Amino acid sequence: MKRIQIPIALAVVLLLAVSPYFVPAAPAATMGPVTDSLGVVKINRGQPIQIAYWLVVAGPDASLGIDSRRGIELAIEDKKTVAGFRVRLIGEDSGCNAEGGVTAATKLAANRALVAAIGSSCSSEAVPGAPILWKAGVVTVSPSNTAPRLTAANRGKDYDGYMRTAHNDLVQGRVAAEFARRSLKVSRAATVHDGSPYAEGLAGAFADNFKKLGGTVTSTEAIAPTDTDMRPVLTKIAAGRPELIYYPIFIAAGGFITRQAKEVAGLSGVKLMSADGTFSPDFRKASGDSVVGVYNTSPDLSPQAMGGGYPTFLNKHKKKYGENPISAFHPHAYDAAMILFRAIERVGKKDSAGNLYIGRKALRDALFATRNYRGLTGTINCNQFGDCADPKIAVYQHVTADPAKWNAGVDPKKIYP
Amino acid sequence: MDVNATALPRPQWWRRVSIVDLYLWFFRLAVLVVVVWGTVGTLRAGQYSGEVWLDFVIFGFSQGAIYALIALGYTMVYGILRMINFAHGEIFMSGAYTGYFFADALDRAGFFDRHPIISLLIVLCISMGVSTGIALLLERIAYRPLRRAPRLVPLISAIGASFFLQYTFRGLYGSGFRAYPEAEILKGEWIIAGAGILRTQAVVIVASILLMLALYMFVMRTKTGTAMRAVSEDLEVAALMGINVDRIIVITFAIGAAAAGAAGILYAVVFKQVHFFMGFIPGLKAFTAAVLGGIGNIPGAMVGGMFLGIFESVGPILFLDGLGIVAPYQLKDVIAFTMLVMVLIFRPSGILGERLAQKKA
Numbered sequence A: 001m002k003r004i005q006i007p008i009a010l011a012v013v014l015l016l017a018v019s020p021y022f023v024p025a026a027p028a029a030t031m032g033p034v035t036d037s038l039g040v041v042k043i044n045r046g047q048p049i050q051i052a053y054w055l056v057v058a059g060p061d062a063s064l065g066i067d068s069r070r071g072i073e074l075a076i077e078d079k080k081t082v083a084g085f086r087v088r089l090i091g092e093d094s095g096c097n098a099e100g101g102v103t104a105a106t107k108l109a110a111n112r113a114l115v116a117a118i119g120s121s122c123s124s125e126a127v128p129g130a131p132i133l134w135k136a137g138v139v140t141v142s143p144s145n146t147a148p149r150l151t152a153a154n155r156g157k158d159y160d161g162y163m164r165t166a167h168n169d170l171v172q173g174r175v176a177a178e179f180a181r182r183s184l185k186v187s188r189a190a191t192v193h194d195g196s197p198y199a200e201g202l203a204g205a206f207a208d209n210f211k212k213l214g215g216t217v218t219s220t221e222a223i224a225p226t227d228t229d230m231r232p233v234l235t236k237i238a239a240g241r242p243e244l245i246y247y248p249i250f251i252a253a254g255g256f257i258t259r260q261a262k263e264v265a266g267l268s269g270v271k272l273m274s275a276d277g278t279f280s281p282d283f284r285k286a287s288g289d290s291v292v293g294v295y296n297t298s299p300d301l302s303p304q305a306m307g308g309g310y311p312t313f314l315n316k317h318k319k320k321y322g323e324n325p326i327s328a329f330h331p332h333a334y335d336a337a338m339i340l341f342r343a344i345e346r347v348g349k350k351d352s353a354g355n356l357y358i359g360r361k362a363l364r365d366a367l368f369a370t371r372n373y374r375g376l377t378g379t380i381n382c383n384q385f386g387d388c389a390d391p392k393i394a395v396y397q398h399v400t401a402d403p404a405k406w407n408a409g410v411d412p413k414k415i416y417p
Numbered sequence B: 001m002d003v004n005a006t007a008l009p010r011p012q013w014w015r016r017v018s019i020v021d022l023y024l025w026f027f028r029l030a031v032l033v034v035v036v037w038g039t040v041g042t043l044r045a046g047q048y049s050g051e052v053w054l055d056f057v058i059f060g061f062s063q064g065a066i067y068a069l070i071a072l073g074y075t076m077v078y079g080i081l082r083m084i085n086f087a088h089g090e091i092f093m094s095g096a097y098t099g100y101f102f103a104d105a106l107d108r109a110g111f112f113d114r115h116p117i118i119s120l121l122i123v124l125c126i127s128m129g130v131s132t133g134i135a136l137l138l139e140r141i142a143y144r145p146l147r148r149a150p151r152l153v154p155l156i157s158a159i160g161a162s163f164f165l166q167y168t169f170r171g172l173y174g175s176g177f178r179a180y181p182e183a184e185i186l187k188g189e190w191i192i193a194g195a196g197i198l199r200t201q202a203v204v205i206v207a208s209i210l211l212m213l214a215l216y217m218f219v220m221r222t223k224t225g226t227a228m229r230a231v232s233e234d235l236e237v238a239a240l241m242g243i244n245v246d247r248i249i250v251i252t253f254a255i256g257a258a259a260a261g262a263a264g265i266l267y268a269v270v271f272k273q274v275h276f277f278m279g280f281i282p283g284l285k286a287f288t289a290a291v292l293g294g295i296g297n298i299p300g301a302m303v304g305g306m307f308l309g310i311f312e313s314v315g316p317i318l319f320l321d322g323l324g325i326v327a328p329y330q331l332k333d334v335i336a337f338t339m340l341v342m343v344l345i346f347r348p349s350g351i352l353g354e355r356l357a358q359k360k361a
Helices: A002-021 A062-079 A098-109 A123-135 A169-183 A197-212 A231-238 A251-261 A281-291 A310-321 A330-347 A360-368 B019-045 B050-081 B088-108 B116-146 B152-173 B199-221 B223-233 B235-240 B245-271 B280-293 B298-320 B328-346
Strands: A029-031 A034-036 A040-043 A049-055 A087-093 A114-119 A139-142 A162-164 A188-193 A216-222 A244-247 A271-274 A295-299 A356-359 A373-375 A378-380 A393-397 A413-416 B189-192 B195-198
Touching: A029 A040, A034 A040, A034 A356, A034 A360, A040 A114, A049 A062, A049 A098, A049 A330, A062 A087, A062 A114, A062 A281, A062 A310, A062 A330, A087 A098, A098 A114, A098 A123, A114 A123, A114 A330, A123 A139, A123 A162, A123 A197, A139 A330, A139 A360, A169 A197, A169 A244, A169 A295, A169 A393, A169 A413, A188 A197, A188 A231, A197 A216, A216 A231, A216 B328, A231 A251, A231 B050, A231 B298, A231 B328, A244 A251, A251 A271, A251 A281, A310 A330, A330 A356, A330 A360, A330 A373, A356 A360, B019 B298, B019 B328, B050 B088, B050 B195, B050 B199, B050 B223, B050 B245, B050 B280, B050 B298, B088 B116, B088 B152, B088 B245, B088 B280, B116 B152, B116 B245, B189 B199, B195 B199, B199 B223, B199 B245, B199 B298, B223 B235, B223 B245, B235 B245, B280 B298, B280 B328, B298 B328
Parallel strands: A049 A087, A049 A114, A114 A139, A139 A162, A188 A216, A188 A244, A244 A271, A271 A295
Antiparallel strands: A029 A034, A040 A356, A295 A393, A373 A378, A393 A413, B189 B195
8 A cells, every 4th residue: 555655646746747838738729700720719799808917016026017017007998998899907926936937827828718918027937937828829928028038049939929028138238238338437347147037148148248348247146036145245246346236136136235235345436237127116125225326227218219108108107006107117018018909909800799709829920920010118020039129228327215206217317328 | 681792793894884875975075075176276266365254254153143043943942842943934034024113113203313222122122022922822822732743743833834924924014025224323334353344243243142142041040941951851751840841831932032033133134124035044044053053952053053154155155166166156055055964964963963862862
């Protein structure tokens, strides 16, 4: 009796471990007037079209996901109906780590009535999560993933259903390096990443461009996102005497580094620069007074860079939520929702009873064929690998340390270009 | 009467060695080689001056002091009940988190800046009080009914209590983090004997040492302390001697929790961020520290905490940098736990050895 327990236990463990990959695959189907190789979603007349978000809406980085979700909600309000149907937004928290991404994607993939997803927030979630969604035929548009590998030419067929309206970090790294070399005129820089695809990709892009422009990277350090004591790492960095530290990480760890950099001997005159992962009033809460003077690279949200509808969007946002946007990707989320709705209207077919049928592969193809769409973030042109953004990156500097005074462009002030 | 006297003669040493022994020896050798090679490499490169090493050691002490305070709770409860109180990390978190609300209120009233020392003492007392309260509730609800149960049952109960506390705090206060107010008096550093030490770290180290001394004196010199040591040696005989075992257990939990509550405030003073999940990793590291120093042994917990702090702080740069590994601090947890394994391989009872009666070990 006991001997059989071990193989049974092993079998159960193995099954649990591989279960996320056994999502219901999307078989070819014909429903109503639509035939599609990846399946068809039927929405009965009078029912809403279900869209899901998988964003980080809880935890220290909640401002990133909540900001994107608000962009989607405002898009749904503005659009009112898609092909005559209401839109219902459901969603999952994805936690800004790989496990959260897998959990959220698995839950959403099991929902056969889901038409499409918008997410994720962090690239670490999308790397395992997007293939899970695509296996079930659910296409996903990300408003804030920026890791280069998600839209690289060699990304693989698992990511065929993934695209994004956020910029690619190869652009952000280049702008950060240009700013550091040309405006700040520093020649020695150190980078700190946290092991996530986003941070590693961006720190790498910055280092490559910085070296190409003639600078020296004194050290490339890494911490864990849950680390609290950064002083040993900062002391090690100080030994290389850099003039700038670029730490493109998230809010919790970024806050610790900002606070503790001032306390480490040897780093008193060093400039600190972070990226769009910490572009939030929560970063000021985490860093306290030491955030004054810190630079942030982030999407350019100034009126000249954004599309025409942005000031109206800001007014609506302020009226509905009572505050300025709390992160940088709300317009990208708005645009993601809008191009999704346009694609649904393009491929959705109705039968004589008024039910709507959407082919999954057709939806994906229509999304990837989006060209010359004038959105809030500029002109959206999707290439074959899912990069749709019209990237414009700016550098901001924090003027005060008060989270309540957050107003992107004014405080933190946009200083480049 | 030795029944083995008429048994077979002892086989040669090469027949007594098993494959496990060989593996252990190989592992010890491999880690030693890595450590020595790395250290030699770093010291020869000479990239870091003496002050920098001193800085690392001080960081290690201050982090280690916090681990030591939390480890005291683990080690005392294990000594008495032979049970690992996995919810101890959450007791640490609850003190710090509740203290945050009072610190924030004091800050908004302006009292925090005007009288920082009194404010900190008030917040410290509140934190210790809340931690003690929660620990006593835990003891009464989650552990006392299971006193006669097999050993694994209270363990599962402790893990369940840990989750319960984490998510209660998440439900009550949200999943975001809260920023502690900063005291002006604690910004900056003091120069002692030519070396700069941050004021917050100095406060943490001094406060921890004082608390640990107080606890040690209590356990060694007072009647209640003697009763605690008696109960930890043999619970049933201590009961026969007239000691009220229930009361002693409650006192043990209370003292361990008070130490953890104090550690919570010291942690908040240094890191200035509290979060519902903040107790998990320090709790794990403190448990490691307690095992490292010899579980059940109070000076062992203190020594283990200090050692762990220093391994984490100095280890990556001493060992891994010399081996040419990029970004060594990403591996600091690997180093800390590898050192734990090494110490346990060489000395299974921990650095200062387990002080338990033989039959309970």
